[in-house]
Amino acid sequence: MRVLHLGKFYPPAPGGIETFTAILAREQVEAGDTVEVLVHSETRGWRSRRRQDGAVSVVEAGRPGQLAYAPLSPTFPLQLQRCIAQTRPDLLHIHVPNTSAFAALLLPAARRLPWVVHWHADIPLDSGSRLLRAAYPFYRPWEQALLRRADRIVATSAAYRDASQALAPWRDKTVVVPLALGDAETPAPAAPLWPLGKRRLLAVGRLSHYKGFEVLLDSLVALPDVALLLIGGGEREAALREQVARLGLTGRVQLAGQVDDTCLQQAYAQAEIFCLPSLDRAEAFGMVLLEAMRAGLPCVASAIAGSGVGEVVRNGETGMLVAPGDAAALSAALARLADDADLRTRYGEAGRQRWQTAYRPAAVMAATRRVYAAALAGRAAAARPG
Template sequence: MRILHIGKYYAPQRGGIERHLQDLAEWFARNGHSVGALVHQSHGVWRTTRETINGVAVRRAGCLATMLYAPISPSLPWLLHKALGELRPELLHLHLPNPSCFAALLSPRARALPWVVHWHADVSPDMPDWRVRAAYRLYRPFEQAVLARAAAIVVTSRAYLDASEALIRWKKKAVVVGLGIDEQSQTGCDPPAWPNPASLRLLAVGRLSHYKGHAVLFEALARLDDASLLVIGEGEEKSRLQEQAERLGIGDRVSFAGEVDDAGLLAAYASADALVLPSLDRSEAFGIVLIEAMRAGLPVIASDIPGSGVGHVVVDGVTGLLVTPGAADELVAAINQIDDPANRARLGSAGRQRWQDQFTLQQSAQSIERIYRDLTA
């Protein structure tokens, strides 16, 4: 088959959506399909580029700016027109949320194809930034137009589908397909430096945004005497989090590593005692870092967010521990449970088995392949 993905970004830019898009595209390329990806450059890179990465034809539209998490690329509709002519895809795979996918609505060539919409997350009405809430009023009609046009909608968990107001009209064409990742071998790379290697080593991975709940994790850490935290990721909350760490007196027990490459991330998982994902709301739709940690045999502590897939990924008390979003006292109690090496080993072993049983890339990609074949038969 010939498949064209439309997404926000592609490697080396990082993020859960970007990682899954890349993994999925490369799996199909390895299995004999012709795959292209139309994405954006990083902020401020104006030029348009074309390259082939592991068999995937990647076209990047120049990005003039980023507004409310959305890249601004005036050239993307023209690049979509060219990609449709050159790659001649049999279907489009649109990764939302992403306003650039709306360009397909204006293209007769695109509208002649079946569309698979990959619904990674809702635009949350609870976001603290009022500008995002206001902009969603303009975004929603186009979002709904794309969903109406879609032949199939892929959602990452049943819980997320059932709780999504945006998808309520389209449940009949929704298909639940969990995310998946491949096995990775260790590279011998040294992990980022831990602030105190002799203490309980906690790891947090993800964009430094409000909804990730790092501030709550810092409050919990301040109530613990023998735990340190390695934070991997960048984002708009970084300076506030650094100030909070100093204010709470835990600056010497928190290390901000910024973005790290794949080898460094694998090394961080291998050297940690537990991963903590204290997210606050349904902006955390699935938590791909959870299955990355489970693959590494690492126990996880995560927020039990109503209407999110996190509670499906983590089986409370079996593969990890679930806590109420925003509850620092519950985080403290969960971290104290993880402090027991035997408990960590039990949870980590069960988590790795659950990854193998439920969340491999092969399982996820084969489910997507069945959808593709149904639509192009």
């Protein structure tokens, strides 16, 4: 099969959607498919380029600008037209949210193909961004047109599908397929990343408001024996550094910024507890939770209504769920794990087993293949006369 993926960015660009797109594309190539991925250039500029990720062909359309979370890429439609002409895909796999994907609605060559729309997240209208709220009325008709035209829609969890107002009219063609994560290379021994004598707490993610890292810092004030390593960059970095200093946490909180994959795997290998304190449904799934579970770490995460986080982390089995934004509850959960080595081990082992059984690429690849088959069959049936 020939598959053309449309996405925002592609690794080494960070992000859960980017990571998963690469995992799926590599798995498909391994299965014998011809796979191309059209995304935006991570660096700003007009220049487009083609590169290889092993046997996966990656086309990066020039991106001279960015508006909020939306890359501005006037050349994306042209690159899409070229990819279709050169690759001759059997199917488009469209990862959203991504405003550039709306180009498929306007190109006859794209409209002739079956579409699978991978719904990674709603537009986060409760994020506090006035720009997003103001822009969404203009975005929504395009979003709904994309969903209307899709032959099949993939949601990453039943909870997110059921809570999504955007998906509500299209439930009959929406299928749940979780994200996946493959094996990681065993990292070489490294110098300790945490201060000695402290419980080693790890958090990974973009430093955005919805990630709730401010709440995590507040929770640490009452936990003098816990040290945090926070990996990731973003617009809240300066505010978080100021908060660390104001709370007197400088000696046991390190904001590491973006790190390479080797350092990231060393962090997972050395950590004792993982935390994802996100505040709202902008956290649709939590790919980093799979990374933590793969490493055998117990997880503390937010019980976000309508998010897949509560499906990934099983409260009282692989970790603990607490109310979003509740620093006291988060502190209590972290304290319990910090004080109980047996509980950390039990949750960590259960999490690793859950990753092995539910979130491996082979199972997700098989489910995706069934979605493709349904999309192709549905399009073929619609094309038959009578």
